[in-house]
Amino acid sequence: MLDINFIRDNRELVKQGMANKGEKNTSAVELVLNKDEEWRNTVTELDLARAESNKKAKQIGQLMGQGKKEEAQDLIRETGNSKERIKKLEELLSILQKEREDLLYQIPNVPDSSVPVGRSDEDNVVHSSWGEPCGDEWRLPHWDIAAEKKWIDFDRGSKVAGAGFPFYLGLMARLQRALINFFLNEAVAHGYTEIQAPYFVNEDSARGTGQIPDKEDMMYTVPRDGFYAIPTAEVPVTNFHRDEILSMDDLPIYYTAYTPCWRREAGSYGKEVRGLNRLHQFDKVELVKFVHPDQSDTELESLREYAESLLQNLKLPYRTLLMCTGDMGFTQTKKYDLEVWSPGQQRWLEVSSCSNFGSFQARRMQLRFKNEKGKTEMVHTLNGSGLALPRIVASILETYQTEAGDVLVPDVLRPYMGVDKM
RNA sequence: GGAGAGAUGGCUGAGUGGUCGAAAGCGCUCCCCUGCUAAGGGAGUAUACCUCAAAAGGGUAUCGAGGGUUCGAAUCCCUCUCUCUCCGCCA
Numbered sequence: 274m275l276d277i278n279f280i281r282d283n284r285e286l287v288k289q290g291m292a293n294k295g296e297k298n299t300s301a302v303e304l305v306l307n308k309d310e311e312w313r314n315t316v317t318e319l320d321l322a323r324a325e326s327n328k329k330a331k332q333i334g335q336l337m338g339q340g341k342k343e344e345a346q347d348l349i350r351e352t353g354n355s356k357e358r359i360k361k362l363e364e365l366l367s368i369l370q371k372e373r374e375d376l377l378y379q380i381p382n383v384p385d386s387s388v389p390v391g392r393s394d395e396d397n398v399v400h401s402s403w404g405e406p407c408g409d410e411w412r413l414p415h416w417d418i419a420a421e422k423k424w425i426d427f428d429r430g431s432k433v434a435g436a437g438f439p440f441y442l443g444l445m446a447r448l449q450r451a452l453i454n455f456f457l458n459e460a461v462a463h464g465y466t467e468i469q470a471p472y473f474v475n476e477d478s479a480r481g482t483g484q485i486p487d488k489e490d491m492m493y494t495v496p497r498d499g500f501y502a503i504p505t506a507e508v509p510v511t512n513f514h515r516d517e518i519l520s521m522d523d524l525p526i527y528y529t530a531y532t533p534c535w536r537r538e539a540g541s542y543g544k545e546v547r548g549l550n551r552l553h554q555f556d557k558v559e560l561v562k563f564v565h566p567d568q569s570d571t572e573l574e575s576l577r578e579y580a581e582s583l584l585q586n587l588k589l590p591y592r593t594l595l596m597c598t599g600d601m602g603f604t605q606t607k608k609y610d611l612e613v614w615s616p617g618q619q620r621w622l623e624v625s626s627c628s629n630f631g632s633f634q635a636r637r638m639q640l641r642f643k644n645e646k647g648k649t650e651m652v653h654t655l656n657g658s659g660l661a662l663p664r665i666v667a668s669i670l671e672t673y674q675t676e677a678g679d680v681l682v683p684d685v686l687r688p689y690m691g692v693d694k695m
Numbered sequence: 696g697g698a699g700a701g702a703u704g705g706c707u708g709a710g711u712g713g714u715c716g717a718a719a720g721c722g723c724u725c726c727c728c729u730g731c732u733a734a735g736g737g738a739g740u741a742u743a744c745c746u747c748a749a750a751a752g753g754g755u756a757u758c759g760a761g762g763g764u765u766c767g768a769a770u771c772c773c774u775c776u777c778u779c780u781c782c783g784c785c786a
Contacts, residue, residue, distance in 0.1 A: 316745050320755040327755090330767040334713035349766045356766080518742085639743095649742080 274377045274636050276651075277309050283383075290383035293390050293598035305376035312369040319362040326355050378486060382633040384598045385570075385607040391597030397610070398597065403581065404590025406614040407672070414617035415670040416548035418680065419445065422695070425549070437538065437546070437553030444695045448669070448682075449556060451689035452662055453531050456558035456583065460529035460659055463579055465560060468528045470509035473500035478512040481638040483604045493535045506532040506559035507656045511634060514563060518649055519642040525572065526563040529659065531556065549663035550622065556662040562655040563640070566632065569653035573629040576657045577609045580625045583660055586685045589668050590614040592621060606631045609657075613664060617671035622664040627657030 280287050280302060288299040329352055336345040389398050419425035424445035430438045441449055461467055479485045479501045484492060493502040503509055510530050519526075534557050541551050549555075560579070564572045577593065584591045596608040608628040612621035632651035635641070641649045673681040680695045687693055 313745065316755080320745060323756085324754055326766080330765095331714070333766055337713070345766085352766045 274633065275380055275382065276632070276636060277305070277373075277377065280380065281306060281309070287380065287383055290598075291381055293384055294381050294601070294603070295392065295599045296381065301376050301379045305373060305380065308369065308373045308376055312366070312373050315362060315366050315369055319359065319366055322355060322359050322362060326352065326359060329355075381603040382606050382631060384601065384605075385629070388601065388607050389595065389597045390599075392599040393597075394600045396597040397594040397600055400593040400595045400609060401581075402590075402592035403585060404588070404614070406590050407616045408619065409616065411676055412616045412671055412674060414548060415615075415667040417617075418670045418674060419548070421678070422680075435553065437551070439549075439552065444690075444692070445666070447690060448666060448686070448695070449662055451686045452665060453556060453558060454689050455686060456659055457529060457531055459583060459586070460558065460560060460579075463527075465527040465529035468510060468513070468530045470503075470506055470513070470530050470532055472503055472509075472532060473498075474503055474508050474512065475499055476501070478508055478515065481512045481515050482508045482634055483637065484508060487603055490539055491536050493537060502535040503532060504536045505534050505557065505658075506530040507561060510559060510561045511654055511656065512638060514640050515638040517640060519563070519640075519652065521565070521642055521644060524563060524565050524642060524652065525568065528561045529558060530561070531558045533557075534661075544618075549667045550618075552663055558659050558662075560657045560659040563652050564655065565642075565644075566650065566653045569629050569631060569655060572653075572655055573607060573609075573627060576655055577611075577627045580611055580627055580657050580659050584611065584613060584624070587665070587669070587683045589665070589672055589683075591624070602628070604628075604630050604633050606633070611658075611660075613668040615664070615668050615671055617667075617674075622668065624660045624664045624668075625658035628655060630654045630656075 275287065284302055284306065288302050291299045291302065329348055333345045333348050336342075336348070389396065391397065416425075416427075422445075424442055426440040426442060427436075430436075430440050433440075457467055473495065476485065476499060479489075479492065484501070484504065488504075492504050494500065495502070501508075509532075510528050513528070514526075533554055535554050536552075538546070538551055538553060545551050560576060562572055562576060581591070581593060591611055591613045594610045594612065596602075596605075596610060601608045605628040608626060610623050611625040611627070613624045615622050631653055634654045635651040640652055640654070642652050644650045669683060670680055673683060675681065682690045682693055682695060
């Protein structure tokens, strides 16, 4: 969420950002400011009432200590009214606070000034591209290759769990393990600390990274225990430092984590979910950064460049999109999507999305650091995939297939696979 | 899953109804002293919010979390969470 003081000082900017992100109704901005005013007035009133009552209680204590019981009794009799008043103000305050917070949660993060204004994915800007997307007619989509080689069993996955929960067999299972190891090792070599995280989180964590309240439907839940199955390692890893005050020397902090990810993906259909394009469970290596606010712009660029380097090492053609305001999401200030080329489908597949959240997540999580002046300040958080597996696997199968029907193993994966060809 | 013990400031640890935001020690910061070092002396050392143009100052809340009793709660009562010990179960 945004800082209420920032909203007060920049109300037009916040409204404009909201409108650019596609929110037609920006009234929450005025509403939250009004509510905040009301809240602050009530705080003042309550604090005064409490000060009064504390003063009396102290006097009573003194009188009791001096043995002046009757005078004390007189004072006690006087306190009845103010007690009731305090209680009423407390109730009012907690209602106002809740309303103020609910409104605050409705206001999206303000897009960075470098982000193109636009309505939909059609307005995203191609930031850069690498490699030559190939268009050979004979190339099969990955689901055909996988079926022929008996590498992926979607049907048994459906029987055992449901649609979108495939089994991987033999060399395909090994390829996934190879990719996970390759991605983790690369990240560690680039200064990220490897971290293994819980696969379920509680409600506070889901709220901390912004899955609740706006993206609740994306997650699988375990109601009996109050758990949410993580839709990405971003959730547990970013929450790792929730409610902490870091020292400036700690920053920047880089983490990398492999986890399975679970997403309900309600409403998806057709070619979007064909094969490995969209699954309910998939594997991903995630990158998370906690940085000084002055650094988050450059940290986003280095995060993107690192994720791109993985695709270059795998020799998979890709393009990088700078997401426009309308397509970037609620919590981000700026976001790049990396899309790998799928020659069997003749389309781009998103395999990484690198985002800067500014202080938006940190404020929800109360994740702060002591700055150079010794003041506590919100850290900036960033994350990106490095990378998501299924679409990489799809692209490898299609890009590295030979006319003879085999699939070559990308050079960098050969040490992990132990074979050159599948 | 059953039984019991506990949760206090950066750390250790006192505090069972009144002047306790909290003793003491350690650590840390600054200053003084000592020709280095060691030792010693003094001051300071939580977070959030409200008020204030800002600083200073003032106020409020916070002793695991939430609720209750009371004029007054770290201290009493209830619920929850977490940690530890024992039993059971188990990769």
